[in-house]
Amino acid sequence: MLLFTPGPTPVPESVRLAMATPTLHHRTPEFEEIFKETREQLFKLFTTDEIIMLASTGTGAMESAVTNLCHDTLLSINSGKFGERFGKIALAHGLKNVEIKHEWDTPATVEEVVDAVKANPSVDALAIQISESAGGLRHPVEEIAKAVKEINSDIMIIADGITAVGVERIDVTHIDCLIAGSQKALMLPPGLAILGLSNKAVERVGAGEGYYFNLASEIKKQRQNTTAYTAATTLIIGLRAVLQEIEVNGGIEKLFSDTSSRAKATRFALEALGLHSYPQTPARSMTTIDDENAKEIRDLLKTDFGVNIAGGQDHLKGKIFRINQMGLIEPYEMVAVVTAVELALAKLGRRDFDGTASRVFHEEYFKLVLNKEDK
Numbered sequence: 001m002l003l004f005t006p007g008p009t010p011v012p013e014s015v016r017l018a019m020a021t022p023t024l025h026h027r028t029p030e031f032e033e034i035f036k037e038t039r040e041q042l043f044k045l046f047t048t049d050e051i052i053m054l055a056s057t058g059t060g061a062m063e064s065a066v067t068n069l070c071h072d073t074l075l076s077i078n079s080g081k082f083g084e085r086f087g088k089i090a091l092a093h094g095l096k097n098v099e100i101k102h103e104w105d106t107p108a109t110v111e112e113v114v115d116a117v118k119a120n121p122s123v124d125a126l127a128i129q130i131s132e133s134a135g136g137l138r139h140p141v142e143e144i145a146k147a148v149k150e151i152n153s154d155i156m157i158i159a160d161g162i163t164a165v166g167v168e169r170i171d172v173t174h175i176d177c178l179i180a181g182s183q184k185a186l187m188l189p190p191g192l193a194i195l196g197l198s199n200k201a202v203e204r205v206g207a208g209e210g211y212y213f214n215l216a217s218e219i220k221k222q223r224q225n226t227t228a229y230t231a232a233t234t235l236i237i238g239l240r241a242v243l244q245e246i247e248v249n250g251g252i253e254k255l256f257s258d259t260s261s262r263a264k265a266t267r268f269a270l271e272a273l274g275l276h277s278y279p280q281t282p283a284r285s286m287t288t289i290d291d292e293n294a295k296e297i298r299d300l301l302k303t304d305f306g307v308n309i310a311g312g313q314d315h316l317k318g319k320i321f322r323i324n325q326m327g328l329i330e331p332y333e334m335v336a337v338v339t340a341v342e343l344a345l346a347k348l349g350r351r352d353f354d355g356t357a358s359r360v361f362h363e364e365y366f367k368l369v370l371n372k373e374d375k
């Protein structure tokens with residue numbers, strides 16, 4: 001069965017093998033060396049001033065970012081389940097929340113965020129997804145962050161990059177906190193979250209908030225290549241292997257470029273079948289289609305064609321399907337996926353099978369890749 005859900009994503013074999021080595025004690029020079037190397041690689045990936053690894057899923061990192069960086073009012077963007085979560089976290093901690101809410105296919109605009117910041121002077125942090133996984137949407141985070149900083153540079157910009165870090169290069173010039181999680185673009189099992197912080201964010205953290213998720217304790221320890229509590233040793237060993245695997249496969253820029261080409265070619269291939277791309281601004285992390293037969297297509301992919309893709313949640317349950325683009329994916333694997341969708345449409349009597357999906361995918365993907373190589 002091909003796993004093509006936008007998290008969890010497949011774990012490469014070299015990474016699984018690295019994690020099969022005997023367990024290390026975390027307070028040893030051997031592990032500290034691994035921690036240090038991993039941290040150094042993460043600085044290159046995140047391009048932020050500070051890096052913190054937490055033994056937690058992505059939501060724990062979202063919570064720690066909110067509690068440590070927001071002390072009054074959180075402005076959050078809700079164009080889906082994960083954006084909604086930021087607001088819930090703020091309220092659960094007794095913070096105020098101003099929310100900009102949209103349908104799950106609609107990105108936030110710079111103008112409306114600027115208006116909300118101006119109308120709510122108590123806002124001291126903005127939380128937004130780079131790629132909102134609920135509808136496969138890309139928010140214009142870099143532009144929004146820049147505009148907010150122009151109004152008030154003390155407002156902390158928290159960017160959830162759980163389905164964006166490792167997918168595309170993110171300009172962190174105006175971002176104070178960039179969040180990633182192990183089981184999505186980082187090709188690992190769940191349980192490790194990473195925060196990239198700006199110097200300004202480190203300053204704002206000060207003495208920190210809370211206990212386990214107190215970022216001040218972690219900043220202090222992790223600068224010494226250790227953690228405040230037991231490190232997620234096996235996952236960190238896995239992360240080091242993932243970052244090595246990316247290097248062996250041509251490096252991070254190649255991964256970004258291949259992912260972009262693959263995501264575009266997949267969308268073109270499915271549109272050539274008459275399908276409709278759901279988000280107004282598609283993220284590169286996944287290809288999202290809305291369709292009246294979304295459930296049937298997804299079921300047929302699993303039962304008849306050996307491909308596991310994701311559906312929608314809440315009001316989009318049965319209305320969309322999502323195909324993962326995160327990780328080291330070979331183009332021929334995606335050909336199998338788009339072909340399976342075409343076969344499912346034929347089985348549903350929607351259109352005759354004629355190999356369109358595979359043809360369009362190949363044409364578009366190799367056109368994009370070859371054009372890039374020309375440059």
Ligand SMILES: *Cc1c(COP(=O)(O)O)cnc(C)c1O
Nearest residue numbers: 057058059082131133162163181
């Ligand atoms: C998966 C996901 C999360 C939540 O992460 P967990 O690891 O499930 O806690 C948050 N934000 C985005 C954009 C995600 O895709």
